[in-house]
Amino acid sequence: MITSASNPRLKLVRRLESRRARDKLGLFACEGEDLVAAALDAGIEPVEALVDAERPALVERLTGAELVEPALLAGVSTLGHPPRVVAVFRRDDLPRGTGPPVGLALWQVGDPGNVGTLLRAADALGPAFVALSPGCADPTGAKALRAAMGATFRVPTAAWDEAPAPKAALVATAGTALWKAELPERVTFVLGSERDGLPAGVAAACDLCVSIPLAGAAESLNVAMAGTIALYEHRRRVG
């Protein structure tokens, strides 16, 4: 049982709060039994697993889990309610690629909640992949993991450059109304940042431009809502 805050496993979890450390080590920490169970259900095993000694969870599924004093586990948590389990995973074990027929390509979507929500949408309305440009929030950060609700372990991700054509840029105005657009059966929806949308050059490089027509004084939809709607529209058409 771990009884010291200077235990190297606890220190690793704390260190992984920093994106730089995650990038360097290729690891990330995941809190809470629901998320860790989602990983195990997807066949992804952690490299470390720390379990609350007083409220153990998932121990029968986590070989090599270490029990930890509750206060110490709470100390490495980013949550209000301390988790019963924290596990460390390898980024390389996450699904990768652009295999599914539909996907999202995110241009500098910096809000981790939006990146996580879009992974959740790709999972629920897919199968779909998610390609991420440099400047996107890290999908393996704590907030993005929470918003994704386990989809992180099921949805393949790819680099921005890997997103296949044909591409449909989702722009705020001036595109064909999404519900009227002739969408290819295989399509990558390209979505811009929360603040600035898609740069003109990125939109121009796409095969078509579509918009979700907005009512009244509304200026835009949140990028997570726009991506969710695009995936729904595709899903509706394939039935």
Add this chain to the structure above:
Amino acid sequence: MITSASNPRLKLVRRLESRRARDKLGLFACEGEDLVAAALDAGIEPVEALVDAERPALVERLTGAELVEPALLAGVSTLGHPPRVVAVFRRDDLPRGTGPPVGLALWQVGDPGNVGTLLRAADALGPAFVALSPGCADPTGAKALRAAMGATFRVPTAAWDEAPAPKAALVATAGTALWKAELPERVTFVLGSERDGLPAGVAAACDLCVSIPLAGAAESLNVAMAGTIALYEHRRRVG
């Protein structure tokens, strides 16, 4: 110019961080020039307006605005970046009713981000109203106001009991696929809480049940995403 933290206007703004105070006084505080400008654009005037003395904003539109020492204004802000303006509005000045042909009725949606996002969706994909049950997050709290991006001042809200029939319950499974459902032209989509969805009795009291069919291992869509999709589907049909 306000130079003391004990100024009654500053104290009022601080007090309005509490829902109980907002309920009692019928007032709420709104931070940031974008949100305050959205109110003014909608013809809604604040009862108090406090403006950063060093970076004044909207002063020409805010009659009776008081200049405040920047540190004092930052002190009453819930934001990371201190706002240039904080204004206090009357709840009774917000739009009310169930006039639009489509609406959302939210059952115990407790997350203020979701309530705000759904107001934003009702604004962008409407016109639509939003009815709220007891137990919903307060749409005039700081987080909900931010997520709504000004929609608070344009979208009519109503009490849960006021939502008109016909009602379509949005349930996780077992409803007709949303895109196949025969939706009335006037319809209230009924959405459940993040955690528990709709109680069976509430769903049974609706005129129809619809579901957004989900792929793979996904268990549910976030309530904000589900409501956004429902409004999109309605918008698509009316063209």
